[in-house]
Amino acid sequence: MQKGQLHPAATLSKNLLAKGLFSLMQKKPFTDITIMELCEASQVSRRTFYRHFDNTGQVAAYQTRGIIDEFTAAMKEQKNRPYEAVIEAYFVFWKTHAPLLTLLNQNNLTYVIFTPYLTSLGELPWLFPPHGADHANQEEYFCVLAYHSGGLWSLLTYWIMNGCALSERTLAETVVKNNNAGGGGYTQE
Known part of the structure; x- marks a missing residue:
């Protein structure tokens, strides 16, 4: 070794x-x-x-670190795909971890996965690019990134708590449609 x-x-x-x-x-x-x-x-x-x-909280955090590593790798594979495909892949990934996310939510432990999730976005600056953002201003960019990713996380939580009833494609279409309507700031060029 x-x-x-x-x-x-x-x-x-x-x-x-x-x-x-x-x-x-x-x-x-x-x-x-x-x-x-x-x-x-x-x-x-x-x-x-x-x-x-x-303590047991550290055990929960250990398990979620591995999942965040998987998430980061999965999203890196989506880098050059259309935004709707990226969002669909986002929900496809998290659906495989729905039972764990449900348990974390039920036990008020979502912070053990959400905090490293936010940190991982630093490796994925292209994932939620706001249209017209000044990438030279890194602090502002990461604020916008956190804002958009928080919205996706909230939608993810809602979806999982409702049994993943909607398809991943429907969720992606909804996100893209509402972003393009002015709600999210991201538009495809």
Whole structure:
């Protein structure tokens, strides 16, 4: 192993704890889950738990970091596609994680995924480009980026909490139509 590389056993332990946490969250509220209970469900010792985490919130954050890495990679693949296709891909990606997002929402834990989500947008400055934005003013650009991405996140939350009833294509068409009507500032040229 190279310096700084995580030992495979450590990764396995972390993944078992993350899987165990979300399994327990399907049965009971996050705030009622104890570290001892999590360790038993994950078949990981308390010593191993404390080697990697200080609390159960960190376990939830660990699981979501991997998802954000997947999200960033998936959105980078959409870079040169039409905006409607990008938005459709956005919802296709998140639909695969709908059960997790539902659990996070039900347990008031969406911040563990939303905060890194916002941070990831710094790697995707082309994802929500406002029409006519002055990209030389980076602070203003990232404010606009946060504004637009927050709208998509709210729509995503609404969609997931309503059982993903609308198709991803319908959502993308709605977003593009309303942005072009003046509501979002993005227009295709």
